[in-house]
Amino acid sequence: MTEYDQKSEFSQRQARRRALERLHAEAARRDVNEFCQFVMRDPKGRLWRQAPFHRAWHELLPLAGPVRLLIVAPRESAKSSQMVVARVLWELGRNAELRTKVICSTDDLAAKLVGEIARHILRNRRLQLVFPELRPDPEGPWTRSQLRVVREGFSKDASD
Numbered sequence: 001m002t003e004y005d006q007k008s009e010f011s012q013r014q015a016r017r018r019a020l021e022r023l024h025a026e027a028a029r030r031d032v033n034e035f036c037q038f039v040m041r042d043p044k045g046r047l048w049r050q051a052p053f054h055r056a057w058h059e060l061l062p063l064a065g066p067v068r069l070l071i072v073a074p075r076e077s078a079k080s081s082q083m084v085v086a087r088v089l090w091e092l093g094r095n096a097e098l099r100t101k102v103i104c105s106t107d108d109l110a111a112k113l114v115g116e117i118a119r120h121i122l123r124n125r126r127l128q129l130v131f132p133e134l135r136p137d138p139e140g141p142w143t144r145s146q147l148r149v150v151r152e153g154f155s156k157d158a159s160d
Contacts, residue, residue: 025129032058035090036082039126054082061087080109085116093131096151111144118147 028035033055040048053073061067061083073079088100102117104110120127121134128134133150140148 021126021129025126028130029094032087032090035093035130036086039089039120039124039130040081040086048078050082054078057083058087080104080113081116084113085120088117089120089127089131089134092149093127093134096134096149097153107145114145114147118142121147121149 024034024038028038033050036050036054036058037048042048057071060069060071071079071083084102088102091098091100102110102113104113118136121136135150136142137148137150142148
């Protein structure tokens with residue numbers, strides 16, 4: 001195989017990988033479970049593979065209206081990452097006009113989750129592929145306790 005053939009094959013593989021990535025991004029825009037598996041990573045940096053109970057948790061949350069949901073599950077079962085970080089990112093990506101509030105047992109834990117949401121918005125390449133418009137508002141707060149993303153409308157309140 002010549003050097004030209006190798007470069008051509010490499011280019012074709014890259015083009016296929018980009019096309020597949022675009023298809024996954026489109027699915028992730030429509031389905032929160034696809035979003036979780038395409039965008040989110042576990043603490044070791046591997047892409048998430050959701051358990052059936054994670055999918056069930058997302059099905060319990062309607063796509064509109066106020067929601068009150070209590071999930072009781074063991075530690076390390078991805079309650080915070082699945083139901084707070086991932087869901088807030090997906091919801092804000094679909095509608096930047098939303099306002100959410102992260103409420104936890106301590107302010108420190110809430111600040112950690114808000115910080116994780118902020119890091120995803122700033123640095124997660126796959127999140128940016130799925131929701132390219134989801135980015136910090138240069139005029140709004142971007143702190144430990146408040147984030148404001150770019151919106152069409154005007155609001156005194158932060159997004160998160």
